[in-house]
Amino acid sequence: MTRPRLSWGLCALATAMLAAVPAFADDAPPKLDSGDTAWMLASTALVLLMTIPGLALFYAGMVRKKNILATMMQSFTICCIVTIVWMVAGYSIAFTTGNAYMGNFSRIMLHGIADHIVKGNDTQAFVLASGVKDVADMATTIPETVYMMFQMTFAIITPALIAGAFADRMKFSAMCIFMAVWSLIVYSPIAHWVWAPSGWASQLGVLDFAGGTVVHINAGVAGLVCALVLGKREGYPATNMAPYNLAYAVIGASLLWVGWFGFNAGSAVAANGRAGMAMSVTQIATAAAALGWMFAEWISKGKPSVLGAASGAVAGLVAITPASGFVLPGGSIVIGVAAGVGCFWAATSLKHMLGYDDSLDCFGVHGIGGIIGALLTGVFAYGPLSATDASPDGSPGGLAQLWLQCQGVASTLVYSGVMTFIILMVLKVTIGLRVSEEEEREGLDIVLHGEQVF
Amino acid sequence: MIVEVRTFDPPNCTRGGKGTCDANLDTTRWKIMKLIMAIIKPFKLDDVRDALTPLGVQGLTVSEVKGFGRQKGQTEIYRGAEYQVSFLPKVKIEVAVADDMVDAVMEAIVKAANTDKIGDGKIFVLNVERALRIRTGETDAAAL
Numbered sequence: 370m371t372r373p374r375l376s377w378g379l380c381a382l383a384t385a386m387l388a389a390v391p392a393f394a395d396d397a398p399p400k401l402d403s404g405d406t407a408w409m410l411a412s413t414a415l416v417l418l419m420t421i422p423g424l425a426l427f428y429a430g431m432v433r434k435k436n437i438l439a440t441m442m443q444s445f446t447i448c449c450i451v452t453i454v455w456m457v458a459g460y461s462i463a464f465t466t467g468n469a470y471m472g473n474f475s476r477i478m479l480h481g482i483a484d485h486i487v488k489g490n491d492t493q494a495f496v497l498a499s500g501v502k503d504v505a506d507m508a509t510t511i512p513e514t515v516y517m518m519f520q521m522t523f524a525i526i527t528p529a530l531i532a533g534a535f536a537d538r539m540k541f542s543a544m545c546i547f548m549a550v551w552s553l554i555v556y557s558p559i560a561h562w563v564w565a566p567s568g569w570a571s572q573l574g575v576l577d578f579a580g581g582t583v584v585h586i587n588a589g590v591a592g593l594v595c596a597l598v599l600g601k602r603e604g605y606p607a608t609n610m611a612p613y614n615l616a617y618a619v620i621g622a623s624l625l626w627v628g629w630f631g632f633n634a635g636s637a638v639a640a641n642g643r644a645g646m647a648m649s650v651t652q653i654a655t656a657a658a659a660l661g662w663m664f665a666e667w668i669s670k671g672k673p674s675v676l677g678a679a680s681g682a683v684a685g686l687v688a689i690t691p692a693s694g695f696v697l698p699g700g701s702i703v704i705g706v707a708a709g710v711g712c713f714w715a716a717t718s719l720k721h722m723l724g725y726d727d728s729l730d731c732f733g734v735h736g737i738g739g740i741i742g743a744l745l746t747g748v749f750a751y752g753p754l755s756a757t758d759a760s761p762d763g764s765p766g767g768l769a770q771l772w773l774q775c776q777g778v779a780s781t782l783v784y785s786g787v788m789t790f791i792i793l794m795v796l797k798v799t800i801g802l803r804v805s806e807e808e809e810r811e812g813l814d815i816v817l818h819g820e821q822v823f
Numbered sequence: 824m825i826v827e828v829r830t831f832d833p834p835n836c837t838r839g840g841k842g843t844c845d846a847n848l849d850t851t852r853w854k855i856m857k858l859i860m861a862i863i864k865p866f867k868l869d870d871v872r873d874a875l876t877p878l879g880v881q882g883l884t885v886s887e888v889k890g891f892g893r894q895k896g897q898t899e900i901y902r903g904a905e906y907q908v909s910f911l912p913k914v915k916i917e918v919a920v921a922d923d924m925v926d927a928v929m930e931a932i933v934k935a936a937n938t939d940k941i942g943d944g945k946i947f948v949l950n951v952e953r954a955l956r957i958r959t960g961e962t963d964a965a966a967l
Contacts, residue, residue: 431901609906611899670900680902717903730902 398485398493402510408640409515415631416522420529421448423628427621427683428533431676431729434613435812436537438822443532446541447548451525454552459524460517462557466500469569471558482513499566505759507566509638519635520560527556527584533729534592535599537610538809541817543802547792555591555788559583559781575777576750576764578647579636581691581743582781589736590782591789592727598793599802601726603809613823615675622679626655629686633693643754647693651686654705658685661709666717677713684712684734688742692749695764700749707745708738743778747771855922856951856967859929862890863936863944865914874935875918878927881967883918894942913944919951919967 425444429437451459456479465472476482485492491512498506509516528548535544562568563577570582577583602610612618633651637644662681667673688708689701696704716733727733747770756763764770796802803809808816815821863871868885875883889910896909920928929946937943954966 606904609908610904611901611906611908670903672900674900676901721903 399496399508400510401491401494401512402639405510405639405641406512406515408644409511409519409635409638412631412635413515413519413522415628416519416526416635417448417628419625419628419632420444420522420526423621423624424526424529425621426617427625427679428536428618428729430614430617430619430621431612432536433610433812434823435814437613437617437814438820439541439813439817440532440536442541442818443544444529446545447529447532448525450545450549451528451552452521454549455521455524459552459557460520462553463524463560464497464517464520464565466498466565466567467561468500469562469567469572471561472565472567479517482517485513497565501567501572504566504572505757507564511638516638519638523580523584523632524552524556524560527580527588528552530585530588530731530735531592531595533731533735534596534727536728537602537813538599538803539595540800540802540804541813543796543800546800547796550792551591551789554792555785556583556587559587559784562780563777570777570780573776574764574770574773576695576746576755576770576774577691577743577777578694578746579633579690581687581739581746582777585687585690585735585739586743586778586781587739587785589732589734589739590786592731593725593736594786594789595793596725596727596732598790598797602728603806605726606721612676615679619675619679622682626682626686629655629690632686633690637694643694646697646754650696650698650701651689651693653698654689654692654701654708655682655685657702657705658682658688658709658712661685661706662713663709665710665713680716680730680734681709681713684708684738687712687735687738688745691739691743692746695746695750695754695766697749697751697754700745700751700766704742704745704749708741711741712738740778743774744771747774856919856954856963857922857925858917858919858949858951859925859932860947860949861916861918861932861936861944862888862913862946863916863932864938864942865912867936867938868914868916870935871916871932874931875928878924878931880918880920880924880928883916886915886917888913888915892942892945911942919954921964921967 421444422441425441428444429440432440458474458477460479461474461476462472465475467473491514494508494510495513495516496506496508528551531548531551532539532544560583562570563575563583565571570577575582604610629651630648634644634648637647659678659682662684663673663678666677685705685708688704689696692701692704712730712734715737716730719737720727720730720733746766748766750764750766750770752763752765754763793802804813804816861871865887872883890913891909891911894911896907896911899906899908916932918928925948929948932946953963955962956966
């Protein structure tokens, strides 16, 4: 913006006038909006509910009786571990300006996050500078603590999803270390690439509203690598490993569904129309996906199963995640059906064809669902939803956007896959990853935790 | 596996010497004792219990078990993984009676538990060497 040129005679008057005019947007402290803040506080709670007890119940309901507690313990403990890791360094690596690949260490131990608090209240909203010329900053209308907490709940659920791949057989100690390290060196960097304005994927124009790549493809491929490195469960696939309590799984899936409104609509970081659209397409896609899986199973296997309906819903939730702030209801139905049928095929046919033991279909649902959603976002994106002052046309769908999405998907697959493999191998040669065969037969609840349920 | 065990007393029975529990006891007849073990379909439990009460059966023990005979199991499918489940839920009733009651009790169980379909169950009769009532110390016949 340029100041208008004035003659000397009016300089003093002009200065006085300018002082009375509200400062230019660049100079004013970013304003807080209590409506947005209230919604984001609520969203944070909803997303945490997705992990505890949503995911905990969803997964625990699908394992055998002897592993129920251990499976719930994984979600619960990951929540605790990642909270601390995020606070210590994860948030700083993800959401400070830094460079294109990771943030800096200015927010280690959340140092400085209270800098703008005066008389108990934040005086300015959180703005994440891009640090790059001509690239817009990420401006919010909420306090940084709220943004940090909201993102923490995402950082928590992502590694918790991976646990579905190594259910029934991973050592608790190895899991704890794996999750702490993975969160720091895999999750935080990828979050930075996609969501920080300085991140390379964000600058490239990869669209991921609430975490299709950052959360689901990331966790999905990490889960696949875990399943391959840890190997199959003892007795798989001949032994009966039927779910012990599908009622838990349905309750868990329902909590995931409702909590996901915080996940997707909350990613608007505002209580506005975009959040409303995100919530709408989330619901529609999820319902379509649940029906898609259900009918696909009904036709191919003869009975519509409860596990199938719940799994289809989760698949839809996963697929609509990257698209939720970018697509309209019409596109969301297509995304939902594609995810429902696609993930049904991946979890039932692909898995058995290729023979890997992804116990709870972490890759089949989150990996494949995330890929379907991320790619279809490139197809169905509706420009005006992502338009800004700096970019009035937004990011509409099309071949160009689809290509950008492919790049985002591929880089996530490669980085997460490779880094997960490295972390696992280091743990494998040091403390070991799997419990022994007898321990696995006896059950993790007794062996790892000394407790039993039922 | 924890087995839930329930015991029944016939109505109008007051343990401790009075009432119909010990009425008309001729302990000389009750030297030979048998344990009748019946495996039946779970929904037939109440019918069998109602059939045994009028015969003077003093009590019985019930456990929930699994088993198979000629009745085939079913196929369960979870996300494409198919499992043949051959064990079906059944109920096992164990009742200890004097030898001269065995025929009547067996007949009553058969009448009550029969559905004319495969999977109705079986009855086994075992010898009981000794019996004792824990509270009073009564043995053998008086303990039944």
